Amino acid sequence: MTSWEENVLKVVPYVPGEQPKEKDIIKLNTNENPYPPSPKVEKVIKDFDVEVLRKYPDPEALDLVRALAKAYQMPEDQIFVGVGSDDVLAMSFLTFFHGEKPILFPDITYSFYDVWANEFEIPFETKPLNENFEIVKEDYFGENGGIVIPNPNAPTGLACSVSQLEEIVKANPSSVVIIDEAYGDFNGESMLPLVEKYENLLVVMTFSKSRSLAGSRIGFAFGSKKLISYLKDVKYSFNSYTMDSLTIQIGKASLEDEEYFTNCVEKIVETREWTKEKLLELGFSFPASKTNFIFATHKSAKAEDIFEYLKSKKIFVRYFKKPRIDNYLRISIGTKEEMEALIKELKAYL
Numbered sequence: 001m002t003s004w005e006e007n008v009l010k011v012v013p014y015v016p017g018e019q020p021k022e023k024d025i026i027k028l029n030t031n032e033n034p035y036p037p038s039p040k041v042e043k044v045i046k047d048f049d050v051e052v053l054r055k056y057p058d059p060e061a062l063d064l065v066r067a068l069a070k071a072y073q074m075p076e077d078q079i080f081v082g083v084g085s086d087d088v089l090a091m092s093f094l095t096f097f098h099g100e101k102p103i104l105f106p107d108i109t110y111s112f113y114d115v116w117a118n119e120f121e122i123p124f125e126t127k128p129l130n131e132n133f134e135i136v137k138e139d140y141f142g143e144n145g146g147i148v149i150p151n152p153n154a155p156t157g158l159a160c161s162v163s164q165l166e167e168i169v170k171a172n173p174s175s176v177v178i179i180d181e182a183y184g185d186f187n188g189e190s191m192l193p194l195v196e197k198y199e200n201l202l203v204v205m206t207f208s209k210s211r212s213l214a215g216s217r218i219g220f221a222f223g224s225k226k227l228i229s230y231l232k233d234v235k236y237s238f239n240s241y242t243m244d245s246l247t248i249q250i251g252k253a254s255l256e257d258e259e260y261f262t263n264c265v266e267k268i269v270e271t272r273e274w275t276k277e278k279l280l281e282l283g284f285s286f287p288a289s290k291t292n293f294i295f296a297t298h299k300s301a302k303a304e305d306i307f308e309y310l311k312s313k314k315i316f317v318r319y320f321k322k323p324r325i326d327n328y329l330r331i332s333i334g335t336k337e338e339m340e341a342l343i344k345e346l347k348a349y350l
């Protein structure tokens, strides 16, 4: 190793799901929404005045924050926005997990958490999910430097009840508790109402899944005034102009089309339930998904083999070669036609 390399921060990076370049792929591997964003978003893009790009964007993204305030009935100073919820979460780790005690999160969860913890040198401990992949709330009652839990969890798709999560928040007045609701819109239950009650609770959400805007990178969080203010201080000391001018307007337009949003979520939930029935018929089992994906295992066929077979048929799903979950496939919910194609190929294979 040359001498300068000794001073390099070395990290094992997060590996996102594959983004194949071919067009004729059925892509069920990164939990994207199969439907396009709202027509109101399309209009904003078509009408966008490029002259605006001459200037820096509004660092506070106020147009978007105001639209969020209206849509979620929250005061503007309790809202934080970022470039995808990955950005919001990374900033939150940096801001709130600055102590000496280990932060806690489940052993099977979003695989970015340990990457950030390592990158920011935050000590962490993982708490094993039980044999049904459920969170054991008591595991989070001891001393810790912070907690992050996705609800519903990924890649399992299972949701924990708001009342159980509230017990965790209540038991940890000395830690910030982050609830990552990336898939919350498919669940129908949110921790958001509890933000008023607990100063240490941060609820993080995204436009990537339920609002079909993964490509625009918009994430947001709700918390107490104090939490949001600390978060903004760190963000503005890192990079103040992260969200571009067009994206701010895209997010605003999406929020102004509640009907389209609700309709898309309903269609996905309906297709998810249909897919569950078909998978059961084929000998698969899975935790009760409350998300836009199903985490399925087969009674006899190996997940890795099914994954390879589907790939050869141009159907991409996600496979994690990791302890406890290496015989599972995470299958995102596409359109009904895409799911029919998947079921047909699974039948052929099995």
Ligand code: PMP
Residues within 6 Å of the ligand: 083, 084, 085, 086, 087, 110, 150, 153, 154, 180, 182, 205, 206, 207, 208, 214, 217, 218, 219
């Ligand atoms: N949290 C969870 C649990 C996720 O699965 C994802 C998607 N990879 C994210 C956060 C980040 O999503 P985004 O940055 O697109 O908002």
